Amino acid sequence: MDPVSTEHVAEIRRFNRYFTRRVGALDEHYLGQDRPLGEARLLFEIGEGVSLRELRTRLRLDAGYLSRMAKTLQSQGLVRVSVHPHDSRLRMVEPTRAGRVELKEQNRRADALAAGLLEGLTGPQRARLTEAMSTAQRLLRLAAITVDRVDGAAPVARACLDAYAADIDARFPEGFDKTDLVRPEEVSGAAGAFFVAYEESRAVGCGALRRLEPGVGEIRHVWVHPDARRLGLARRILTALETEAAARGFTVLRLDTHASLTEAQRMYRACGYTEIPPYVDHVYADHWFEKRLSGPAS
Structure with missing residues (x-):
């Protein structure tokens, strides 16, 4: 990752100051109502009813502060x-009739x-502004997501693989066998590594690395939850896998993918992978790729 410049930091802080003042x-x-933003936002998030535990996780609030509000x-x-x-x-909170009226x-x-x-x-200016805000939200979401290595037997790893299997089973014409x-x-351990992407403590993606032979690793099951797609998260996961591969001394990474996963093929090509002849007989493989590693991935 490139170092964060002081100019970028200053620009974000300048925007935050302007926008928070502009929206009150x-x-x-x-909004001219008899309460500060925190209480107004909490009433909005309560919606038709929710547990305080879920609110605390969603809003990342201190339990005592949330309870007081x-x-x-x-x-x-x-x-x-x-x-x-x-x-x-669990303690549940729901709006009263008066709460619904105020909301x-x-x-x-x-x-x-x-x-x-x-x-x-003008109309075009509004379109530019809303598009820029949408882009900012996507990038801020991506910046907040962490990609962590976990044990391959961890419940979160197996849950991600179950979600991956269900996803591609619906996409592959022939279905998918979880075996x-x-x-x-x-x-796990010396044999490979498993990474999970987390957004606000929720697993939203994964990827696996395993050793094929000395100096050669294989990438498997790069997956992103539908709610977190189009953020650039798959590339983030791929980078984590490449960095791990380089740290383990792998000089070559290989992978295969299904013909229906056209977006995955585009990503791999864009990330420096070149198509090669089949290196393994795999029932779900239609395209095989390889990338030479010169050192730790940037």
């Missing part, structure tokens, strides 16, 4: 907090604020 995030009466909304008659009927460990008004005012921000722009998945011992 610092106002104690957000929920109690404030409850004291104002906007939400009710109760114990889950089937799990006494509806909050959404109306938020829409009006957004429309007001766009009114001073083709790598075994834990093939992608």
